Amino acid sequence: MARVDGRAPDELRPVSMTPGFMPNAEGSCLIEMGDTKIICTATVEDTVPRWMSNKGRGWVTAEYSMLPRSTSERVRREVNKGRPSGRTQEIQRLIGRSLRAVTDLEALGERSVIVDCDVLQADGGTRTASITGAFVSLSLAFDQLEAGGAVASVPLMDSVSAISVGLIDGVPCLDLNYIEDVKAGVDMNVVMTGAGKLVEVQGTAEHGTFDRLELDQLLDLATKGIGELTGEQEKTLGAPEAD
Numbered sequence: 249m250a251r252v253d254g255r256a257p258d259e260l261r262p263v264s265m266t267p268g269f270m271p272n273a274e275g276s277c278l279i280e281m282g283d284t285k286i287i288c289t290a291t292v293e294d295t296v297p298r299w300m301s302n303k304g305r306g307w308v309t310a311e312y313s314m315l316p317r318s319t320s321e322r323v324r325r326e327v328n329k330g331r332p333s334g335r336t337q338e339i340q341r342l343i344g345r346s347l348r349a350v351t352d353l354e355a356l357g358e359r360s361v362i363v364d365c366d367v368l369q370a371d372g373g374t375r376t377a378s379i380t381g382a383f384v385s386l387s388l389a390f391d392q393l394e395a396g397g398a399v400a401s402v403p404l405m406d407s408v409s410a411i412s413v414g415l416i417d418g419v420p421c422l423d424l425n426y427i428e429d430v431k432a433g434v435d436m437n438v439v440m441t442g443a444g445k446l447v448e449v450q451g452t453a454e455h456g457t458f459d460r461l462e463l464d465q466l467l468d469l470a471t472k473g474i475g476e477l478t479g480e481q482e483k484t485l486g487a488p489e490a491d
Contacts, residue, residue, distance in 0.1 A: 252428065253282070257421045260411075260473055265384055265484040274361075275388030277484070279381030282425055283371035288381035290389035293360045306356030306403075308386065310343035312336055312378060314367040339375045340365075342448065346379045346408050346439045347386055349447045355403035361389055372426040376410035376437050380477050383408050384484055407442035409477040413466045415458060420465045422473045434458045438470035442478045
């Protein structure tokens with residue numbers, strides 16, 4: 249099968265992660281997956297939400313936003329609408345859940361980490377790329393906490409990343425861009441730890457239905473892609489930060 253950008257069905261788009269992209273943040277990463285580009289920044293605060301006070305545990309949460317010209321038409325700033333859209337709320341909750349799944353909140357102590365994911369350019373897979381880049385930012389922020397003696401060790405139990413998969417003309421394909429996402433018969437987002445444990449699976453038959461065999465094929469494909477992304481995260485976190 250020939251994909252619109254010439255990739256094989258099981259091939260990721262070119263992936264790049266630049267750590268330390270925003271020097272004022274405790275942790276940051278510019279993630280690029282094909283033409284999707286997202287800045288992820290982690291901010292550490294020595295407080296927790298009121299409902300978590302005096303429980304000896306920390307909190308990790310996320311916010312997500314698309315810049316006005318991240319798409320072919322201008323996206324209205326949600327601040328002008330007075331509230332985030334349902335899509336935005338869904339995505340930022342997904343990012344937060346994914347990060348908390350691999351964070352030892354007790355070891356973090358009573359402090360919060362807010363990870364902001366700002367989409368500079370969208371070409372499909374913004375929520376999954378946000379999770380992958382957000383983990384790098386979170387890990388860098390935790391490294392800083394450990395270096396400053398605020399925590400005894402980095403409060404991470406594993407890594408986490410995410411990828412989209414789908415059926416294009418009946419063929420399982422990895423890492424859908426926007427054109428593929430629009431025409432996909434099945435669209436699925438998979439979040440997984442570095443050890444291969446599932447965090448979340450979001451799958452929808454956009455046209456018709458799909459069967460168990462196709463589901464298993466998509467999950468196998470996602471596992472392959474996430475393994476490659478985990479390797480990219482490890483290389484990035486071992487690399488020096490940007491000036």
